Amino acid sequence: MKTIQGFWFPHASARRVAGEMHLSGDGVSLHVEGETDWSGAREALSVSQRVGSIPRRITLPGQWTFETADNAAVDQWLASAGSGLKDASWIHRLESRWRWILSALVVTVMVVAAGGYWGLPWVSAVAARHMPDSVVDAVSSGTLEILDDWLLGPSELPEARQLERQRGFEALVESTGTPGYRLHFRRLGMPNAFALPSGDIIVTDRFVELASAREFDAVMLHEIGHVRLRHGMQQLVRSSLVSFIIAMYLGDPSGVQELVVALPVFLLQSHYSRAHEREADEYAMRTMMASGIDPVHFASIMRKLAAFHGDGEPPPGEGGAEPKTSGDFLSSHPDSGERIRRALELSEEFRR
Amino acid sequence: MGSIETGSIGDGKWIDVRFSGRGGEYFRIWIVNIFLSIITLGIYSAWAKVRTRRYFYGNTSIQGSSFEYLAKPLAILKGRLIAVLFLALVLGAGYLHPLADLVSIVIIALFAPWAIWRSLVFNARMTSYRNVRFGFAGKVGPLYRHVFLLPILPLLIVAVVLGVQYALGVIQFDVADPAAKSRTATILGLSIGLGITGTYLLIPYIQKSLTGYYLDGHRYGQGRFSASLATAFYYLVYLKLIVIGFLLLAAVVALIVVAQAAMPDFGVIPDRSGTVGESGISSAQLWLTTPLLLLFVAASVWMKAYTQSRFRNYAYSKLGLDDVAVFRSGMTVNGLFGVQLTNLILMVLSLGLAWPWARVRLTRYRLETLALRIDGSLDEYLTQARRRQSALGEEVGEAFDLDLDLGM
Numbered sequence: 001m002k003t004i005q006g007f008w009f010p011h012a013s014a015r016r017v018a019g020e021m022h023l024s025g026d027g028v029s030l031h032v033e034g035e036t037d038w039s040g041a042r043e044a045l046s047v048s049q050r051v052g053s054i055p056r057r058i059t060l061p062g063q064w065t066f067e068t069a070d071n072a073a074v075d076q077w078l079a080s081a082g083s084g085l086k087d088a089s090w091i092h093r094l095e096s097r098w099r100w101i102l103s104a105l106v107v108t109v110m111v112v113a114a115g116g117y118w119g120l121p122w123v124s125a126v127a128a129r130h131m132p133d134s135v136v137d138a139v140s141s142g143t144l145e146i147l148d149d150w151l152l153g154p155s156e157l158p159e160a161r162q163l164e165r166q167r168g169f170e171a172l173v174e175s176t177g178t179p180g181y182r183l184h185f186r187r188l189g190m191p192n193a194f195a196l197p198s199g200d201i202i203v204t205d206r207f208v209e210l211a212s213a214r215e216f217d218a219v220m221l222h223e224i225g226h227v228r229l230r231h232g233m234q235q236l237v238r239s240s241l242v243s244f245i246i247a248m249y250l251g252d253p254s255g256v257q258e259l260v261v262a263l264p265v266f267l268l269q270s271h272y273s274r275a276h277e278r279e280a281d282e283y284a285m286r287t288m289m290a291s292g293i294d295p296v297h298f299a300s301i302m303r304k305l306a307a308f309h310g311d312g313e314p315p316p317g318e319g320g321a322e323p324k325t326s327g328d329f330l331s332s333h334p335d336s337g338e339r340i341r342r343a344l345e346l347s348e349e350f351r352r
Numbered sequence: 353m354g355s356i357e358t359g360s361i362g363d364g365k366w367i368d369v370r371f372s373g374r375g376g377e378y379f380r381i382w383i384v385n386i387f388l389s390i391i392t393l394g395i396y397s398a399w400a401k402v403r404t405r406r407y408f409y410g411n412t413s414i415q416g417s418s419f420e421y422l423a424k425p426l427a428i429l430k431g432r433l434i435a436v437l438f439l440a441l442v443l444g445a446g447y448l449h450p451l452a453d454l455v456s457i458v459i460i461a462l463f464a465p466w467a468i469w470r471s472l473v474f475n476a477r478m479t480s481y482r483n484v485r486f487g488f489a490g491k492v493g494p495l496y497r498h499v500f501l502l503p504i505l506p507l508l509i510v511a512v513v514l515g516v517q518y519a520l521g522v523i524q525f526d527v528a529d530p531a532a533k534s535r536t537a538t539i540l541g542l543s544i545g546l547g548i549t550g551t552y553l554l555i556p557y558i559q560k561s562l563t564g565y566y567l568d569g570h571r572y573g574q575g576r577f578s579a580s581l582a583t584a585f586y587y588l589v590y591l592k593l594i595v596i597g598f599l600l601l602a603a604v605v606a607l608i609v610v611a612q613a614a615m616p617d618f619g620v621i622p623d624r625s626g627t628v629g630e631s632g633i634s635s636a637q638l639w640l641t642t643p644l645l646l647l648f649v650a651a652s653v654w655m656k657a658y659t660q661s662r663f664r665n666y667a668y669s670k671l672g673l674d675d676v677a678v679f680r681s682g683m684t685v686n687g688l689f690g691v692q693l694t695n696l697i698l699m700v701l702s703l704g705l706a707w708p709w710a711r712v713r714l715t716r717y718r719l720e721t722l723a724l725r726i727d728g729s730l731d732e733y734l735t736q737a738r739r740r741q742s743a744l745g746e747e748v749g750e751a752f753d754l755d756l757d758l759g760m
Contacts, residue, residue, distance in 0.1 A: 007417075009482070009483050014482045014483055014484055015734075016417065016482065051381065051403050051406045051407045051410060052373070052374075052377045052378070052381060052407050052410070052411070053377065054407060054409075054410025054411055054418060055410060055418055057420075091384065091388075091399075091403070094384050095380045095381050095384045096380065100384070101379075101380050101383060101384070103387075104383045104384050104386070104387035105383050105387075105705075107387055107390070107391075108383060108386050108387050108390065111390050
């Protein structure tokens with residue numbers, strides 16, 4: 001026999017009167033001074049599910065509700081009642097054992113980490129691969145025009161030079177069996193080359209001046225790798241997915257979360273971006289080897305670019321000191337020392 | 353004691369709202385919710401939603417009586433399944449035909465206000481205090497007006513005006529004449545700028561209207577909530593915010609100028625556009641940019657706290673329930689800022705795991721700055737309300753779980 005204190009609410013009224021309830025193995029009785037005395041079988045009652053320590057409601061349908069804060073007594077009574085009452089308190093039991101909490105925490109953190117590390121790139125790679133070409137073109141249409149308006153100037157290279165590179169590019173695309181790429185010459189303050197998902201590759205004057213014909217090919221293959229592996233589309237799919245998931249899980253109006261997720265999202269994006277660079281490098285160098293170009297040219301253009309960006313002194317020979325590294329986790333590109341080492345490795349493989 | 357036990361609150365005193373949730377307790381519910389949602393591939397999330405709401409409602413009390421959330425998880429699951437199916441169908445159709453893309457965007461934009469409205473009705477009906485249910489009697493029309501039509505109205509007007517000008521030959525495309533070309537560019541640029549400015553100018557009005565719609569639409573039993581909000585107040589708050597924002601910006605610019613004078617390398621934007629070149633951020637730049645970034649984050653948290661506290665206090669000061677209850681919210685900008693900023697720090701340091709504590713702290717602050725005053729007997733009022741509400745149906749179908757975030 002257990003006595004619990006609480007409040008009695010008569011049906012169809014908002015009155016609230018203090019009362020007490022006696023719980024025992026086979027029956028329940030309710031006593032409210034000057035109002036009611038009820039006793040009956042526990043099967044007639046329904047008990048609200050426990051959540052944390054919010055008040056429990058014991059209801060006799062159509063008659064009254066009794067509210068109590070004595071969760072422990074109610075739980076004990078329900079447990080001893082055996083099969084008498086339907087009770088789904090196993091969730092509360094999960095929520096109150098530290099062993100389970102810890103397991104849930106570990107599994108959740110692992111799933112989230114694995115999902116971010118492998119799941120998300122995989123899903124976006126599959127989605128990007130199945131994206132119709134019309135969508136890809138629609139996404140990058142107009143991008144070059146915007147870049148021309150805001151960032152890039154018309155090329156000032158001599159026409160002969162442009163033509164020479166254009167021919168080289170066409171020969172490269174022909175020999176590697178990858179048609180559908182267009183080369184554009186533009187002016188920008190730094191040596192650079194980049195590709196749009198549609199297959200438009202933009203090279204800057206400074207870059208053309210810097211790179212030898214073979215080095216130029218190496219970088220073009222790197223850019224073609226980005227396009228073929230649909231890295232741009234993957235990035236688009238991924239960032240949409242990330243925003244969607246965050247909105248789903250933290251969809252509470254507090255205004256804090258946007259700021260909190262900004263940092264991990266930035267770090268994650270940099271991580272993916274570095275992975276893409278490595279993939280494009282790998283693609284470029286494998287294709288070079290297959291068409292008889294030594295990957296050493298990849299290493300040498302990387303050195304030149306690193307030197308331009310002030311990333312340490314480029315050593316002239318092989319095996320010299322590699323350019324110094326910058327914080328890898330913040331960078332959108334893998335550290336150039338690492339990329340050069342890989343190119344030299346493959347170059348040796350190529351020469352054998 | 354007797355008066356509390358029989359529940360006759362009132363007699364013209366201010367009654368504080370209490371919140372008794374605890375971060376540690378909610379953490380355990382939260383992590384189990386996420387875990388079970390993951391292993392059931394999202395199905396449990398409907399149950400998780402109900403448990404979370406029950407936890408927060410059950411810990412919110414006025415004069416010792418707590419709120420209740422009565423929704424059945426299955427109704428929420430049903431709503432979610434319908435929404436997912438609907439979105440999948442609409443988006444899938446978008447792949448079949450290029451034009452279908454545009455149509456599906458319009459369909460989704462048309463669906464959203466209706467789903468928000470259904471959620472408002474559902475959640476209000478599933479909330480009760482002292483055995484009396486809340487309700488939402490607002491119609492769906494105003495929601496379409498404020499969420500769908502008004503934000504794009506200025507651009508629509510601009511589009512119509514441009515169309516007329518095109519028909520009259522004032523603006524011309526595909527012409528060689530440079531004068532006509534530059535005139536077209538100027539008119540286009542000005543009009544679009546005007547349209548976007550118009551939308552921004554409407555934001556305070558839209559926010560006021562939505563807040564009014566939300567508050568006026570709610571019922572407690574048959575009791576009506578009402579709030580007469582002045583549009584001018586919302587414009588004034590935003591105006592002050594802009595002034596404060598400009599002052600902050602000026603201070604930051606001054607800081608940068610000073611820093612740049614001291615360190616010539618400072619603030620150089622690292623190259624992130626290249627795909628070939630190395631584009632790391634040098635550590636010197638990182639150390640100098642970080643404090644500035646933190647300052648910027650703190651400033652944006654403060655500005656958000658400013659508008660939220662102002663709007664919330666104002667809306668509650670104008671809110672009444674029939675002629676029985678009035679409300680008061682005593683949020684201060686710095687109080688809310690303190691909670692939000694420490695929450696942010698907690699979240700960053702814990703990689704997001706402190707979310708339950710952050711949410712409990714914010715909820716506590718929001719609720720414990722809230723008070724109400726009952727004129728007359730709440731008991732009598734409640735009993736009347738209880739008697740009259742039985743006329744209303746209790747089933748409202750499925751919920752779509754799209755909350756209206758009013759930023760207050």
